[in-house]
Amino acid sequence: MIALNSEQQAAADFLHGVASVVAVPGSGKTLTMTRRIANLVDNGVAPDNILGLTFTRNAAMAMRKKLEPVLNSDSKRVTLATIHSFCYTLLRDEGIPFELLTGKNQLRFIKKILSKLKIKNVSTGIAVQEINTAQSNLITVSDLWDLYEGDPNLIKFAKIYEKYEQDKSKNLLMDFNDLLSKSYDLLCKSEDILEKYKETYRHILVDEFQDTNPAQMALINLLVGKVRNVAKITSSTSLKKLTL
Numbered sequence: 001m002i003a004l005n006s007e008q009q010a011a012a013d014f015l016h017g018v019a020s021v022v023a024v025p026g027s028g029k030t031l032t033m034t035r036r037i038a039n040l041v042d043n044g045v046a047p048d049n050i051l052g053l054t055f056t057r058n059a060a061m062a063m064r065k066k067l068e069p070v071l072n073s074d075s076k077r078v079t080l081a082t083i084h085s086f087c088y089t090l091l092r093d094e095g096i097p098f099e100l101l102t103g104k105n106q107l108r109f110i111k112k113i114l115s116k117l118k119i120k121n122v123s124t125g126i127a128v129q130e131i132n133t134a135q136s137n138l139i140t141v142s143d144l145w146d147l148y149e150g151d152p153n154l155i156k157f158a159k160i161y162e163k164y165e166q167d168k169s170k171n172l173l174m175d176f177n178d179l180l181s182k183s184y185d186l187l188c189k190s191e192d193i194l195e196k197y198k199e200t201y202r203h204i205l206v207d208e209f210q211d212t213n214p215a216q217m218a219l220i221n222l223l224v225g226k227v228r229n230v231a232k233i234t235s236s237t238s239l240k241k242l243t244l
Contacts, residue, residue: 004028004035012036015043020209030059033205034066037078040203047077051201053220055208057082063207079201083216087179094186094193101173109173113163119156130157131164135177136213141165180215187222198225 004012008028011021012035023029033052041047054060060080067075079086091098101109110131111124134144141162148154168174174182187194204224206212212220 002031004032008032008035012039015040029207030063031066033207034063034070036205037067038070041071041074041078045203047071047074048079049200049202050078050205051086051203051223052078052080052205053083053086053207054080055082055211057085059207060085083212083219084176084179087183087219090183090197091174091179091186096182096186098172098174098178098182100179101168101175106175109167110160110164113160113167117156117159117163119160122156122160127157127160131161132177134161135175135181136215138181138214138218177215180219184215184219184222187219194222197223 005028008031011019011032014036021029021032023032037050037052040050052060052063054063060082063080064075067078067080071078081089088100107124107128110127114120114122114124114127133139139147141158144158144161145155148158168178187197201223204220206220
């Protein structure tokens with residue numbers, strides 16, 4: 001087993017409250033986060049009560065691999081996933097019907113919308129970019145209409161966004177950003193469902209926290225609530241634990 005340095009060990013040993021680990025790439029964030037999960041379990045926290053959110057699927061797989069020799073069969077009880085994967089599972093588990101719209105299918109879907117609206121001077125790629133930016137920043141269709149009101153060049157993006165949302169809804173489709181927003185809406189509307197997830201995930205660890213966008217941050221804040229235990233693994237200049 002790889003030994004942790006003093007600062008890594010201090011972060012791994014932190015149990016309750018809010019912690020932020022600031023580290024350069026390659027300095028052992030994943031290892032430290034893994035050891036902290038193991039330490040929580042060693043101190044009586046049920047593996048089922050731990051949620052580890054990673055930035056990429058590969059990071060989640062790497063963390064799982066590091067956990068297996070430490071927790072053995074209990075490692076499978078720890079939820080390790082990207083935030084999109086976590087939301088996908090949440091929506092499925094709560095019985096929300098949808099099909100995922102991604103990649104080339106999303107491009108074709110938006111291209112048809114541009115054709116329906118007879119908008120010829122906007123590329124599909126730019127339309128996707130504008131929609132993604134709006135969704136990631138929790139900007140609604142109504143917000144975009146207000147934002148671009150009076151600008152004939154930009155108001156077309158509000159028209160595209162509105163048609164995109166309407167057509168997705170009709171066809172029970174969700175894109176990756178919808179996984180976040182629909183999960184957020186569901187948790188906001190149902191106190192019972194929200195409490196269920198807050199009670200299940202008593203300890204939440206977020207890898208690459210600095211890369212979370214406003215939609216992701218809103219969802220994490222909702223899960224955390226007022227009295228939670230959150231560890232934020234971020235990337236900067238040195239590895240150290242900060243208790244906030």
